[in-house]
Amino acid sequence: MGEPQLQSETVNRVQINPLRKKRNKSYSKLMKNKLAVCGGIFVVLLVVLAVFAPLLAPFDPTKQNYGQILKPPSATHWFGTDTLGRDLLSRIIFGAQVSLKAGLISVGIALTIGIPLGMISGYFRGFWDEFIIMRVTDAMLAFPSLVLALTLAAVLGPSLNHAMIAIGLVFTPYFIRLARGEVLAQREREYVSAARASGLRNFSIMMRHVFPNILGPLIVQATLNVASAIIAEASLSYLGLGTQPPTPSWGAMLAEGQGYISQAPWISIFPGLFIFLAVISINVFGDGIHDWLDPKLK
Amino acid sequence: MKARLKGFMFLGVILLLVIASGCGGNKGNTSSSTTTNQSTNQLVIGLDNDPPQLDPQKSSAAVDRQVFQSIYNTLVDIDVNGKIVPELATSWKITNGGKVYTFNLRKDVKFQDGTPFNAKAVKFNFDRELDPKSASPRLSEIGSISKVTVLSPYQVQVTLKQPFSPLLSILTDRAGMMLSPTAVKKEGANFSNHPVGTGPYKFVERVKQDHITVKAFKGYWGKKPKIQTIVYHPYADGNVRLTNLTSGNVDLVNTIDYKDIDRVKKNPNLKVDEKDAIGFQGIVLNVHQAPLNNVKIRQAINLAIDRESIAKVIFHNYVTPATSPLPVSSWAHDSSLKQTTADTAAAKKLVQESGLKNVHFTLKIPAGSAQNQQLGQMVQSMLKKVGINVKLEMVEFGTMIQQGTEHNFDAINLGWSGRMDPDGTIYSWFITKGGNNDMGYSNANVDKWLNQARTVSSKQERTQLYHKISQQLWKDAPYISIYYPNDYKAMKKSVQGFQHYPDTMIRPETISLK
Numbered sequence: 180m181g182e183p184q185l186q187s188e189t190v191n192r193v194q195i196n197p198l199r200k201k202r203n204k205s206y207s208k209l210m211k212n213k214l215a216v217c218g219g220i221f222v223v224l225l226v227v228l229a230v231f232a233p234l235l236a237p238f239d240p241t242k243q244n245y246g247q248i249l250k251p252p253s254a255t256h257w258f259g260t261d262t263l264g265r266d267l268l269s270r271i272i273f274g275a276q277v278s279l280k281a282g283l284i285s286v287g288i289a290l291t292i293g294i295p296l297g298m299i300s301g302y303f304r305g306f307w308d309e310f311i312i313m314r315v316t317d318a319m320l321a322f323p324s325l326v327l328a329l330t331l332a333a334v335l336g337p338s339l340n341h342a343m344i345a346i347g348l349v350f351t352p353y354f355i356r357l358a359r360g361e362v363l364a365q366r367e368r369e370y371v372s373a374a375r376a377s378g379l380r381n382f383s384i385m386m387r388h389v390f391p392n393i394l395g396p397l398i399v400q401a402t403l404n405v406a407s408a409i410i411a412e413a414s415l416s417y418l419g420l421g422t423q424p425p426t427p428s429w430g431a432m433l434a435e436g437q438g439y440i441s442q443a444p445w446i447s448i449f450p451g452l453f454i455f456l457a458v459i460s461i462n463v464f465g466d467g468i469h470d471w472l473d474p475k476l477k
Numbered sequence: 478m479k480a481r482l483k484g485f486m487f488l489g490v491i492l493l494l495v496i497a498s499g500c501g502g503n504k505g506n507t508s509s510s511t512t513t514n515q516s517t518n519q520l521v522i523g524l525d526n527d528p529p530q531l532d533p534q535k536s537s538a539a540v541d542r543q544v545f546q547s548i549y550n551t552l553v554d555i556d557v558n559g560k561i562v563p564e565l566a567t568s569w570k571i572t573n574g575g576k577v578y579t580f581n582l583r584k585d586v587k588f589q590d591g592t593p594f595n596a597k598a599v600k601f602n603f604d605r606e607l608d609p610k611s612a613s614p615r616l617s618e619i620g621s622i623s624k625v626t627v628l629s630p631y632q633v634q635v636t637l638k639q640p641f642s643p644l645l646s647i648l649t650d651r652a653g654m655m656l657s658p659t660a661v662k663k664e665g666a667n668f669s670n671h672p673v674g675t676g677p678y679k680f681v682e683r684v685k686q687d688h689i690t691v692k693a694f695k696g697y698w699g700k701k702p703k704i705q706t707i708v709y710h711p712y713a714d715g716n717v718r719l720t721n722l723t724s725g726n727v728d729l730v731n732t733i734d735y736k737d738i739d740r741v742k743k744n745p746n747l748k749v750d751e752k753d754a755i756g757f758q759g760i761v762l763n764v765h766q767a768p769l770n771n772v773k774i775r776q777a778i779n780l781a782i783d784r785e786s787i788a789k790v791i792f793h794n795y796v797t798p799a800t801s802p803l804p805v806s807s808w809a810h811d812s813s814l815k816q817t818t819a820d821t822a823a824a825k826k827l828v829q830e831s832g833l834k835n836v837h838f839t840l841k842i843p844a845g846s847a848q849n850q851q852l853g854q855m856v857q858s859m860l861k862k863v864g865i866n867v868k869l870e871m872v873e874f875g876t877m878i879q880q881g882t883e884h885n886f887d888a889i890n891l892g893w894s895g896r897m898d899p900d901g902t903i904y905s906w907f908i909t910k911g912g913n914n915d916m917g918y919s920n921a922n923v924d925k926w927l928n929q930a931r932t933v934s935s936k937q938e939r940t941q942l943y944h945k946i947s948q949q950l951w952k953d954a955p956y957i958s959i960y961y962p963n964d965y966k967a968m969k970k971s972v973q974g975f976q977h978y979p980d981t982m983i984r985p986e987t988i989s990l991k
Contacts (some may be wrong), residue, residue: 338870
């Protein structure tokens with residue numbers, strides 16, 4: 180088995196190398212994309228907030244203080260307090276945990292199910308591809324994603340875990356589609372024919388040769404979907420189907436503050452602002468990666 | 478990528494606009510008097526929901542009644558103090574130990590379609606409500622009626638199976654509303670879309686989820702209404718309802734959120750009218766589900782909840798802390814039950830005495846209601862202090878009601894709008910297998926007292942029975958009463974002559990616009 184593999188790898192390298200070189204050269208290009216860098220910095224900040232939340236938050240995010248309700252931003256409470264006298268800054272910091280967790284895990288679910296199915300579908304074609312996987316995918320895509328996520332979350336019961344599963348399942352068809360499309364393009368390439376001619380098994384061709392070549396678009400799609408998943412989690416929590424109180428979630432905080440927009444606008448402004456910043460920075464960061472990985476762009 | 482960025486900029490601008498509009502809410506109302514309905518002949522009323530039914534005998538939502546009050550009259554009504562007064566019946570006599578009610582009817586009354594109102598019409602209405610085939614929600618309220626007889630054209634006799642003292646009070650509600658027999662026969666199931674009664678206003682048109690219009694009825698027997706047209710608009714969202722009031726689109730709203738009361742009071746163009754509640758709000762405990770089947774745990778919950786704090790923090794002291802399901806405004810209220818603050822030490826002790834370890838349960842709260850979510854979180858934090866862990870779960874209201882009926886829950890946050898008579902307020906909740914007894918509660922003594930309180934007619938005796946019931950309910954704690962939701966109506970200063978009735982229903986015939 181050793182020999183054919185070696186051969187195929189050589190073939191493969193011939194295909195990939197020019198791309199790789201370009202990428203290495205253009206690390207500086209990524210850094211030059213200022214927007215993407217800003218996005219990246221905020222993403223890193225979010226990760227730091229989420230990971231070190233217990234150390235960074237000035238107060239316990241669930242500690243109610245009935246003497247301090249609806250206080251505007253001040254030196255003690257930078258972002259003010261909410262309807263139950265909880266410190267909003269601390270809740271925002273802990274909310275980052277929920278948002279990132281929701282974004283990463285749900286996209287993780289979508290990737291784990293979507294990529295293998297999409298690759299199998301695109302690589303083998305035939306009955307399973309045309310009549311089962313693609314039709315199910317089409318059916319799922321026919322629903323507006325939030326409505327589908329709402330239905331799933333309602334059926335599973337309201338909780339953060341269920342919301343993540345629901346969002347993950349809703350995003351899966353996008354990855355199936357993308358992986359399949361990329362594989363369809365790759366499977367006709369010469370390196371695949373060469374690998375096949377050298378006697379490599381299908382599984383090895385898919386894993387060792389096709390997969391690395393379709394990874395770029397998948398990474399970009401995954402990054403962008405993390406942003407959508409954060410919005411989806413916030414929406415579900417806003418509607419009461421996601422994170423359950425008292426765990427702070429930006430979406431739920433937005434809903435709590437809605438009725439107080441004129442008396443205490445800070446309750447909804449800060450979570451709204453953070454959802455906005457998180458989503459826009461992940462998106463520009465994802466776009467940056469896309470430009471960087473795309474060999475067609477200079 | 479550029480297009481995407483543009484999209485974000487657009488979103489950002491919208492966000493800023495939304496925030497700006499929210500901040501400006503208080504200032505924008507000085508010019509409101511120049512807007513739409515300046516006409517003193519039209520009153521616009523904002524309701525908290527679109528009434529599902531305009532047939533009183535089919536209605537099961539309280540908001541329906543806000544509209545019924547203009548279209549229909551009842552046999553007897555209440556005055557602003559809750560005392561029973563004549564309406565379509567000028568007088569009545571109770572004989573045979575409380576088993577026979579004889580009503581003398583008003584003679585100058587016509588339905589809005591010209592049909593004369595008389596004893597036959599009354600009998601027709603009762604027969605329709607009592608017919609099991611019409612599946613009227615009224616049947617459970619007046620099921621004690623065995624027959625209705627026409628004695629003379631303007632005298633009707635109602636005979637009961639056994640004495641039932643809340644009857645007159647029930648007849649001030651939908652069960653006593655008189656529908657035109659001609660219209661009912663003509664329209665059949667479609668009556669709800671073409672309602673006809675004897676009330677001061679005649680139905681004109683309805684566009685579902687948008688408006689219901691009624692016009693003054695020229696042939697009305699009573700004092701002629703001052704306003705010619707009333708338009709009811711539904712606004713389920715409290716903020717939207719209030720915005721429409723402050724902007725001048727609406728003259729009067731049937732309820733406002735507690736958090737907005739201070740704001741409305743400060744507004745120079747608006748005023749607020751307050752009345753004590755007849756209902757109760759709190760937490761239903763499933764007494765068949767561990768750990769809530771343990772009475773010590775339920776008592777501990779009763780003691781651990783600081784009702785004063787809840788009233789202050791969530792409701793800005795516009796509700797009254799509750800210790801029983803019978804509100805302070807009711808003559809049956811037992812004021813000896815005073816524990817409105819928490820007794821954490823006693824509650825902790827009860828949890829220890831229960832012998833249970835790791836006590837936890839799930840509390841369901843209606844999704845979409847910020848107030849209920851705050852309440853849930855406060856209860857959660859108060860119970861944590863005494864060693865009871867509560868998991869909160871938000872459930873869509875309809876689903877929650879259904880799960881309540883199926884006893885598929887540990888605890889749910891649910892209350893009751895209440896009725897004028899204490900029997901209507903608590904009987905169905907605490908009688909064994911009662912229609913609203915989601916707790917699955919059953920106590921032989923409470924059953925006995927509830928039934929006795931229905932049959933005896935002396936108010937003093939009834940009061941004693943209701944006190945006993947309230948005390949037993951405090952001990953057994955199947956339901957944790959938390960607050961009595963007082964009623965607040967907000968309106969423009971130009972609205973004159975509004976009278977606040979204890980049943981919270983708007984009777985529009987006395988209202989005029991300055």
